[in-house]
Amino acid sequence: MFIENANGDRGYVEINPEECKGCGLCVASCVPKVLHMADRLNHLGYHPAQYLGHGCNGCGLCFYTCPEPGALRVFKREAAAA
Template sequence: MPACAIEEAIDIKGYVVIDPEECKGCGLCVAACVQKVLTLSPQLNRYGYHPATNEEKPCNGCGLCFYACPEPGAIQVFKAFD
Protein backbone atom coordinates (compact mmCIF):
# COMPACT_ATOMS: atom_id res chain seq x y z
CA MET A 1 0.00 0.00 0.00
CA PRO A 2 1.58 3.35 -1.00
CA ALA A 3 2.26 5.90 1.74
CA CYS A 4 -0.41 8.29 0.43
CA ALA A 5 -3.03 5.51 0.56
CA ILE A 6 -2.08 4.76 4.16
CA GLU A 7 -2.45 8.42 5.11
CA GLU A 8 -5.87 8.50 3.45
CA ALA A 9 -6.93 5.41 5.43
CA ILE A 10 -5.96 7.04 8.75
CA ASP A 11 -8.58 9.40 10.12
CA ILE A 12 -6.54 12.52 10.89
CA LYS A 13 -8.18 14.10 13.91
CA GLY A 14 -5.37 16.12 15.42
CA TYR A 15 -1.70 16.92 15.58
CA VAL A 16 1.14 17.00 18.08
CA VAL A 17 3.50 19.90 18.78
CA ILE A 18 6.69 19.02 20.65
CA ASP A 19 8.99 21.69 22.08
CA PRO A 20 12.45 20.20 21.43
CA GLU A 21 14.07 22.39 24.07
CA GLU A 22 11.74 21.11 26.80
CA CYS A 23 11.90 17.43 25.83
CA LYS A 24 14.37 15.29 27.80
CA GLY A 25 14.32 12.42 25.30
CA CYS A 26 13.02 9.81 27.76
CA GLY A 27 10.98 8.09 25.03
CA LEU A 28 7.84 7.59 27.13
CA CYS A 29 5.72 9.42 24.57
CA VAL A 30 7.18 7.32 21.76
CA ALA A 31 6.27 4.13 23.65
CA ALA A 32 2.77 5.44 24.46
CA CYS A 33 1.91 6.43 20.87
CA VAL A 34 -0.51 3.81 19.54
CA GLN A 35 -0.14 5.03 15.94
CA LYS A 36 3.68 5.03 16.16
CA VAL A 37 4.01 8.52 14.68
CA LEU A 38 6.54 9.74 17.27
CA THR A 39 10.27 9.01 17.15
CA LEU A 40 13.39 10.31 18.86
CA SER A 41 15.26 12.84 16.75
CA PRO A 42 18.86 12.13 15.71
CA GLN A 43 19.69 15.80 16.47
CA LEU A 44 20.51 16.96 19.97
CA ASN A 45 18.79 19.84 21.71
CA ARG A 46 20.73 22.44 23.71
CA TYR A 47 20.82 20.17 26.77
CA GLY A 48 22.28 17.23 24.84
CA TYR A 49 19.09 15.14 24.62
CA HIS A 50 17.51 13.55 21.56
CA PRO A 51 14.02 15.11 21.68
CA ALA A 52 10.89 13.40 20.41
CA THR A 53 9.56 14.44 17.02
CA ASN A 54 6.57 13.60 14.88
CA GLU A 55 7.84 14.89 11.50
CA GLU A 56 4.30 16.02 10.52
CA LYS A 57 2.91 12.48 10.44
CA PRO A 58 -0.87 12.02 10.80
CA CYS A 59 -2.18 11.80 14.35
CA ASN A 60 -5.54 10.85 15.81
CA GLY A 61 -5.19 13.34 18.69
CA CYS A 62 -5.70 10.75 21.45
CA GLY A 63 -3.35 12.56 23.87
CA LEU A 64 -1.62 9.45 25.24
CA CYS A 65 1.78 11.01 24.52
CA PHE A 66 0.78 14.11 26.49
CA TYR A 67 -0.22 12.06 29.54
CA ALA A 68 2.89 9.88 29.36
CA CYS A 69 5.27 12.86 29.22
CA PRO A 70 6.83 13.74 32.60
CA GLU A 71 8.00 17.16 31.36
CA PRO A 72 5.35 19.90 31.67
CA GLY A 73 5.02 21.91 28.48
CA ALA A 74 7.02 19.60 26.23
CA ILE A 75 4.03 18.18 24.33
CA GLN A 76 0.83 19.79 23.16
CA VAL A 77 -1.93 17.81 21.44
CA PHE A 78 -4.54 19.55 19.34
CA LYS A 79 -7.83 18.01 18.22
CA ALA A 80 -9.46 18.86 14.91
CA PHE A 81 -13.19 19.33 15.08
CA ASP A 82 -15.38 19.00 12.00
Protein backbone atom coordinates in the same frame (compact mmCIF):
# COMPACT_ATOMS: atom_id res chain seq x y z
CA MET B 1 -6.62 27.34 14.74
CA PHE B 2 -5.16 26.53 11.37
CA ILE B 3 -2.10 24.31 11.50
CA GLU B 4 -0.19 24.22 8.29
CA ASN B 5 1.52 20.90 8.80
CA ALA B 6 -1.43 18.96 10.13
CA ASN B 7 -2.28 17.42 6.78
CA GLY B 8 -5.95 17.19 7.66
CA ASP B 9 -5.25 14.42 10.22
CA ARG B 10 -7.54 13.94 13.23
CA GLY B 11 -4.82 15.21 15.51
CA TYR B 12 -1.52 16.95 15.70
CA VAL B 13 1.33 16.89 18.21
CA GLU B 14 3.55 19.86 18.86
CA ILE B 15 6.76 19.08 20.75
CA ASN B 16 9.07 21.76 22.03
CA PRO B 17 12.44 20.16 21.27
CA GLU B 18 14.26 22.41 23.72
CA GLU B 19 12.04 21.38 26.63
CA CYS B 20 12.06 17.67 25.85
CA LYS B 21 14.44 15.54 27.91
CA GLY B 22 14.39 12.66 25.47
CA CYS B 23 12.98 10.04 27.82
CA GLY B 24 11.07 8.34 25.01
CA LEU B 25 7.92 7.58 27.01
CA CYS B 26 5.72 9.36 24.48
CA VAL B 27 7.17 7.29 21.66
CA ALA B 28 6.42 4.11 23.61
CA SER B 29 2.85 5.23 24.34
CA CYS B 30 1.94 6.37 20.85
CA VAL B 31 -0.72 4.07 19.39
CA PRO B 32 -0.37 5.04 15.70
CA LYS B 33 3.43 5.07 16.11
CA VAL B 34 3.89 8.55 14.71
CA LEU B 35 6.47 9.79 17.24
CA HIS B 36 10.18 9.03 17.16
CA MET B 37 13.39 10.31 18.64
CA ALA B 38 15.19 12.88 16.50
CA ASP B 39 18.74 12.25 15.36
CA ARG B 40 19.83 15.73 16.36
CA LEU B 41 20.57 16.79 19.93
CA ASN B 42 18.83 19.68 21.67
CA HIS B 43 20.65 22.29 23.78
CA LEU B 44 20.51 19.95 26.78
CA GLY B 45 22.21 17.16 24.86
CA TYR B 46 19.12 14.99 24.54
CA HIS B 47 17.62 13.53 21.39
CA PRO B 48 14.18 15.15 21.57
CA ALA B 49 11.00 13.40 20.55
CA GLN B 50 9.67 14.38 17.16
CA TYR B 51 6.34 14.06 15.37
CA LEU B 52 6.63 12.32 12.01
CA GLY B 53 4.24 14.90 10.62
CA HIS B 54 1.23 12.79 9.73
CA GLY B 55 -0.97 10.08 11.16
CA CYS B 56 -1.73 11.55 14.63
CA ASN B 57 -5.20 10.60 15.80
CA GLY B 58 -5.30 13.10 18.67
CA CYS B 59 -5.72 10.47 21.39
CA GLY B 60 -3.60 12.50 23.84
CA LEU B 61 -1.88 9.52 25.45
CA CYS B 62 1.56 10.99 24.73
CA PHE B 63 0.55 14.07 26.71
CA TYR B 64 -0.30 12.08 29.81
CA THR B 65 2.79 9.92 29.69
CA CYS B 66 5.15 12.87 29.13
CA PRO B 67 6.84 13.79 32.42
CA GLU B 68 7.70 17.31 31.29
CA PRO B 69 4.56 19.37 31.81
CA GLY B 70 5.19 21.91 29.06
CA ALA B 71 7.07 19.95 26.44
CA LEU B 72 4.16 18.61 24.46
CA ARG B 73 0.80 19.88 23.24
CA VAL B 74 -1.89 17.87 21.49
CA PHE B 75 -4.38 19.35 19.06
CA LYS B 76 -7.58 17.80 17.82
CA ARG B 77 -9.30 18.56 14.55
CA GLU B 78 -12.56 20.38 15.12
CA ALA B 79 -15.76 19.13 13.54
CA ALA B 80 -16.25 20.79 10.18
CA ALA B 81 -18.10 24.06 10.51
CA ALA B 82 -21.72 23.79 9.51
